[in-house]
Amino acid sequence: MRKIWVYFAMAALVECYGEWSLDVNNASLHLLDVKKVCKKARQAKGHLWQICRKEQKILEEVNKGSLLATRECQYQFRHRKWNCTTQRKSLKRILLTDTRETAFVNAIVSAGITSSVTQGCTNGNLIHCTCDSKKKVISQAEDWEWGGCADNVQFGYRKSKQFLDSPHRKKDFRTLVLLHNYEAGRLAIKKYMRLECKCHGLSGSCSLRTCWHKMPPFREVGTRLRDHYDGSFKVIPGNDGKSIISEAKPHTKENLVYSENSPDFCIPSKKTGSLGTQGRSCNATSRGIDGCELLCCSRGHVTKVSKVETNCRCRFSWCCEVVCDTCVARSVRNFCK
Incomplete structure (x- = not known):
C-alpha cells in the first residue's frame, strides 16, 4: 500500500498546467x-x-x-x-x-x-x-x-x-x-x-x-x-x-x-513535407482511418505490451490523507512499422 498526501496546491497546479500547458508565445506550436x-x-x-x-x-x-x-x-x-x-x-x-x-x-x-x-x-x-x-426583428407571437x-x-x-x-x-x-x-x-x-x-x-x-x-x-x-x-x-x-x-x-x-x-x-519526404506514418499509434481492430491497415499503409504494425501502475481502491484516512493501493494494469498498443 502506498500513502499519498493531498495538497490543495497540487490540485491547483494540475488545474492550471494540465491540458492547456502550451506556451501561446511559442510560434513553433502554432x-x-x-x-x-x-x-x-x-x-x-x-x-x-x-x-x-x-x-x-x-x-x-x-x-x-x-x-x-x-x-x-x-x-x-x-x-x-x-x-x-x-x-x-x-x-x-x-x-x-x-x-x-x-x-x-x-x-x-x-x-x-x-x-x-x-x-x-x-x-x-x-x-x-x-x-x-443590436435588436433583431422577431415575430409578435414569440414569447x-x-x-x-x-x-x-x-x-x-x-x-x-x-x-x-x-x-x-x-x-x-x-x-x-x-x-x-x-x-x-x-x-x-x-x-x-x-x-x-x-x-x-x-x-x-x-x-x-x-x-x-x-x-x-x-x-x-x-x-x-x-x-x-x-x-x-x-x-x-x-x-x-x-x-x-x-x-x-x-x-x-x-x-x-x-x-x-x-x-x-x-x-x-523532404520535398512534400511528409513525415510518414512510421511509429504512429494505430487501432488494430478498426477498419476505419485509424486502423493499422490504412494508417500504416499496408506495411504492418508491431504490438507493444507494457505494465502501467495506477492508484486504485483509494479511501480517506483521518484528516488530510488519502490511502491507495497500487494496481498493475496491462497496456497493449500498436504502432506502424
Whole structure:
C-alpha cells in the first residue's frame, strides 16, 4: 500500500498546467506565426499593420485564435496519415502547396481568429468592442425578447478579415483560392450562430425568456470544416482571370477548395513535407482511418505490451490523507512499422 498526501496546491497546479500547458508565445506550436506576419506587414502599412502596431490586445486574441486553431486541427486529424503536425519544416513545405490540407489549415486559422476575437469582446478583454447590442426583428407571437450579452461575431469576422486578407492585394489564382478558404472558415462560425435563452418569471414559470446569439462550440466548427475537407472541391482558374471554378459541380462559399493533389503521406519526404506514418499509434481492430491497415499503409504494425501502475481502491484516512493501493494494469498498443 502506498500513502499519498493531498495538497490543495497540487490540485491547483494540475488545474492550471494540465491540458492547456502550451506556451501561446511559442510560434513553433502554432499553424500561424503571428509575429512573422506582423514583421512582413511593416511594408504594406495597411489594416494589418494598424492591428500589429496599435491594437495589441486584438493581436493577443489573434495569437490565442492561432493556438485554438492548431489544437483543433490536431484533434480533427489525430487519426489520419497527415496529423496536422506543427513541425516547422514539414508544415512550411505543406503550406507551399495548394492541397486539401492547406485549405483546411487556412480555414481553421481564419475561424480560430474569428472565434477568439469575438470571445474577447464578450469577455470584456477588448476596449475596441462590446457585446452585440443590436435588436433583431422577431415575430409578435414569440414569447421571448432580445437581451443578454450576444457574441459580436461581426467584429470578430471583420478583424479576422483585416488580419488575414488585407495583405493579399494581388488577386492571382492562388490568392483567390486562399481568400476563399479564409472566408469559408469565418462562415463556419458566422452562419451558425445559435440562440441561447434565460427564463424569467415567478417560481421558474418561464413566462418570459431573454435570448441572445452565441457562437457554436469550436469543436463543432472544426468538425464542420473537417467534413468540408472530406468533400472539398478541386478548382481551376476562371476564364475572366478573376474567379475560380470547380472541375465538377459548382462549389459554395462554405466549401473548401484546392488546386493540387495531396502527396502520399505514407513515407517521409523532404520535398512534400511528409513525415510518414512510421511509429504512429494505430487501432488494430478498426477498419476505419485509424486502423493499422490504412494508417500504416499496408506495411504492418508491431504490438507493444507494457505494465502501467495506477492508484486504485483509494479511501480517506483521518484528516488530510488519502490511502491507495497500487494496481498493475496491462497496456497493449500498436504502432506502424
